[in-house]
Structure formats: C-alpha cells, structure tokens
Amino acid sequence: MTSQAKSTSDDCNFFGVYLLSCTTPQYMGDTYIGFTVDPVRRIKQHNKGVVAGGAYTTNRKGTWDMTLVVHGFPNDKSALRFEWSWQHPKKSRRLAHVPARRYRKESKFEYALRVLSVMLTTAPWKRLSLTLQWLIPKYIKELPTAPPSHMAIVREEVDLPTYPKKCLPPLSPGKCHICAQALSGSLCCVCECGGVPASHVRCFAEQCLTLAHEPEMLIPIWAVCSSCGVRKLWNYWMRENICQVVVITEDA
Incomplete structure (x- = not known):
C-alpha cells in the first residue's frame, strides 16, 4: 500500500x-x-x-x-x-x-x-x-x-473508496406500491428520481429478481428503477442513496 x-x-x-x-x-x-x-x-x-x-x-x-x-x-x-x-x-x-x-x-x-x-x-x-x-x-x-x-x-495503485453513510428523513406512513401493505415500522426503498412511491426492501428485491428471471434467489445482483430505468449493482444501489433505506415512523 x-x-x-x-x-x-x-x-x-x-x-x-x-x-x-x-x-x-x-x-x-x-x-x-x-x-x-x-x-x-x-x-x-x-x-x-x-x-x-x-x-x-x-x-x-x-x-x-x-x-x-x-x-x-x-x-x-x-x-x-x-x-x-x-x-x-x-x-x-x-x-x-x-x-x-x-x-x-x-x-x-x-x-x-x-x-x-x-x-x-x-x-x-x-x-x-x-x-x-x-x-x-x-x-x-x-x-x-x-x-x-x-x-x-x-490492479492500479489508487486510493481505497469510501462509502458515505446517507439516509433520507423518515417518510410519512403509507403503503408499499408493490404489495399495497402498510410501510409503518419497516424498512423501505425510495429511488431518488421520485417517480415511484416507496416499497418494502423485500418487495423491491423480489421485483428485481423477477425481472432477472431469478425468483428462487433472495438477493438480486442488479437493482432497476421501474420509473427512470437506472440500473446499478444491488449493494451500491442500497449504499449510494439511489435507493434509500429508511425507517418509517408514524406520527404520535
């Protein structure tokens, strides 16, 4: 090094x-x-x-x-x-x-x-x-x-990357646009394009696996936004805030 x-x-x-x-x-x-x-x-x-x-x-x-x-x-x-x-x-x-x-x-x-x-x-x-x-x-x-x-x-002598921690503010209670069940108290995904409402991480993963014709798997390799069409590796999608993982909280 x-x-x-x-x-x-x-x-x-x-x-x-x-x-x-x-x-x-x-x-x-x-x-x-x-x-x-x-x-x-x-x-x-x-x-x-x-x-x-x-x-x-x-x-x-x-x-x-x-x-x-x-x-x-x-x-x-x-x-x-x-x-x-x-x-x-x-x-x-x-x-x-x-x-x-x-x-x-x-x-x-x-x-x-x-x-x-x-x-x-x-x-x-x-x-x-x-x-x-x-x-x-x-x-x-x-x-x-x-x-x-x-x-x-x-193979090049380059600096190691950093993966900044980013997170959207908590969203208001709503429903997953894929399964239509409540998002309250769970993790969800939101694309930064804003074209698709929030969804459960698991629902979004299952949707990506279906598109990849890998329904038997648990974690997709690629994540794709159905609105803007952006496609990224799953880990980077989750980490880089294109797909945000946030905790949904209900109003008191």
Whole structure:
C-alpha cells in the first residue's frame, strides 16, 4: 500500500477483508487474513504490534505488507463471515470442496488466493457486489478461477473508496406500491428520481429478481428503477442513496 493512500473513515460504510504477507526473512511467506474498516490504519497497527492494536498472530514477526483487500460488503457481519471462512476453509461447510491441504510447491500466499477465488464463485458471496483491490503491484497474480463478471478487480495503485453513510428523513406512513401493505415500522426503498412511491426492501428485491428471471434467489445482483430505468449493482444501489433505506415512523 502506498504511503499516499488515504485512510478510510469510521464514518463510512467501508468493510474490507484483507490479506497480509510477511516481509521478514525469518517468517517470509507467512500470511494473515483479517477484517478492517480502515486498511491504512490497520496495517500500521499490525506492524507496530499488539501494543498498538495489532493481532497476536502477526506480533513479533517484523513487518507485513497488505497485499489486497476485498471490499463492498453490505455490512460488517457479512464481511466478518467472509473473513472467518477464508481463515478456516476446512471448517466452512460452503468450502467443503476445497482441498484440505496446499498443493505441492504451493505457497501460503498462493493457497490463500486459491481459496479466495473459490469463495468469490461460491454462494452466497458470488452474488455480492464485491471489489478485489490489489494494493502492491509486486504481489499481483491472476486468480485460479475468475470471479463473476459483476465483480471488479482493481490492479492500479489508487486510493481505497469510501462509502458515505446517507439516509433520507423518515417518510410519512403509507403503503408499499408493490404489495399495497402498510410501510409503518419497516424498512423501505425510495429511488431518488421520485417517480415511484416507496416499497418494502423485500418487495423491491423480489421485483428485481423477477425481472432477472431469478425468483428462487433472495438477493438480486442488479437493482432497476421501474420509473427512470437506472440500473446499478444491488449493494451500491442500497449504499449510494439511489435507493434509500429508511425507517418509517408514524406520527404520535
């Protein structure tokens, strides 16, 4: 990670899972997988040790490079589950098809990338709008299995994105324009174009899945406004206020 890279803020919806590689000769080849809301701050903590908030696993092993970060998770729970499965592929039921041991002459770093490539093509992660962002050019490698086309792979040395927290003011009580049931006390979606009334998040998701001919799924990959026709990846639609998630409150 370059020294010019900007730190993400705790006030932003950034949830990332990263891969470290040890640069100390004695421990060369060791890797570490972790979760962070601020990659720049986190790598500094690892390199300063547990006294600065680093992990015990990386403590006293010298310096580490943060080689890549996977981000774009809808919330911290989703990212933490991804982190745990990547750390423990032998225990994750969704990764039972991954070989329990590294291939002959396969490094720990290469094994971590192989597990990652499987995870990005396995449910439920394959439906998320994730970005794999390389942070240091010398570590860049092609994944053994290419991720789904809606996922981005960033190889340039650019600043990590921020996802500002935005939210519309609470709406007045009304009815979902899809199911016609009351919105009071629930979450809803509102497109910023204003052409379509509010709807339940679940109703809107089911509508998008029907348009995509995927009624058996729970979360759509793409979200489409039936009024203005804007089309965006579901995670970004929900995060960037094109589709707002707001709590409906009733007047006292």
